[in-house]
Amino acid sequence: MPRLRPMTDHRLGRILGRGGMVAPVRQVYLAYRGPDTRHQAVGWVSPHLIARRLEEGGLSRTDLYPDRFVAGPALRLADRPRAVQLPPGWEGADRASGGALASRLMSGRDGVRLRAAAGRFRDEFQRASCPAAGPVRALAQTGRPQAPSDRLAGLEAGIGTPVMRRLEDLLVDQGTLAALCVRWSVEQEAARALGQAALDAVARAYDLLPAADSPA
Numbered sequence: 001m002p003r004l005r006p007m008t009d010h011r012l013g014r015i016l017g018r019g020g021m022v023a024p025v026r027q028v029y030l031a032y033r034g035p036d037t038r039h040q041a042v043g044w045v046s047p048h049l050i051a052r053r054l055e056e057g058g059l060s061r062t063d064l065y066p067d068r069f070v071a072g073p074a075l076r077l078a079d080r081p082r083a084v085q086l087p088p089g090w091e092g093a094d095r096a097s098g099g100a101l102a103s104r105l106m107s108g109r110d111g112v113r114l115r116a117a118a119g120r121f122r123d124e125f126q127r128a129s130c131p132a133a134g135p136v137r138a139l140a141q142t143g144r145p146q147a148p149s150d151r152l153a154g155l156e157a158g159i160g161t162p163v164m165r166r167l168e169d170l171l172v173d174q175g176t177l178a179a180l181c182v183r184w185s186v187e188q189e190a191a192r193a194l195g196q197a198a199l200d201a202v203a204r205a206y207d208l209l210p211a212a213d214s215p216a
Contacts, residue, residue, distance in 0.1 A: 006129030007031055007043035008168035009052065010183060015042060016058070016071040022050065023068045026131035028149075035062075035070075046128035048153040052161065100174040105196050110209060117203035118171050124148050124155075125172055159201045166198040 007015070012022070015031050022029045022045055023037050029045040030037075050069065053059045059069040106114040127148035146154075156164045169175050169183055181191045203209040 004030075004041060004043050006126055006172065007045050007049075008172050009049050009165050010169060010173065011043065012045055012049060012053070013058070019070075021062070021068055021070050022059075023065070028129060028131055029069075044129040044131070046125065046149045046152065048128060048149040048156065051153065052156070099176055100170070101177045101180055101191070101195050102170040102174065102199065104177075105170075105192070105199055110200075110203070113208040114199050114203050117206045117208045118199065120206055121167055121202055122171050124152055125168070128152050155202070155205055159205055163198045163201050166194055167202055170195055170198060 012031060015033065016022075018033070019035075020031060020033050020042070021035050021037075022031045024030075028047060029050055031042050031045050033040040033042055050059065053069075053072070058072045060072040062068045062070055102118060106118065128151075152164075166184070169180055175183060177188060177191060180195065181188055184191055184194060186194065200209060204211060
């Protein structure tokens with residue numbers, strides 16, 4: 001099997017919307033372009049993304065194999081982004097920026113803390129999507145180990161699903177400004193603001209930035 005990358009919610013939605021399927025493999029899931037698990041594997045999927053899609057009605061169990069999933073009746077309309085008017089010269093601006101929007105947003109005063117939070121999020125996402133990834137960190141409250149996908153589910157419960165999706169787009173898919181304008185169906189300034197808010201939120205959740213209402 002070729003080396004496969006972790007799949008974000010957005011990429012999973014694109015695969016499902018084109019007739020793809022997900023099937024369980026060693027504590028996580030594997031996404032396929034079609035119904036045959038013998039070939040066309042495209043990426044690993046964390047259990048917390050499957051739980052998210054099930055809760056939203058975006059997955060349906062297959063008739064023959066109930067532990068496999070295809071697109072559900074409520075596959076999000078956001079998986080089909082509307083057209084957004086981008087200003088002239090956006091292609092050159094994207095190239096000149098050096099690529100990913102997240103890199104630009106993390107270059108300011110709190111850049112070190114934001115980069116630390118981004119690195120931790122990427123690491124957790126990678127672990128959550130890896131086959132047979134065991135628990136690596138204990139809960140501070142109980143001392144019991146917790147699986148990476150459960151930690152991401154807990155983070156999502158704290159900061160909200162829309163913010164989690166934007167973090168995946170920013171930090172895992174590493175979208176450019178123009179790409180995220182299209183994906184989020186917003187103009188450039190709004191995309192920058194949404195991206196910055198998502199990075200600030202995960203840094204606060206990891207106690208790397210003070211709370212929004214803190215004078216620190």
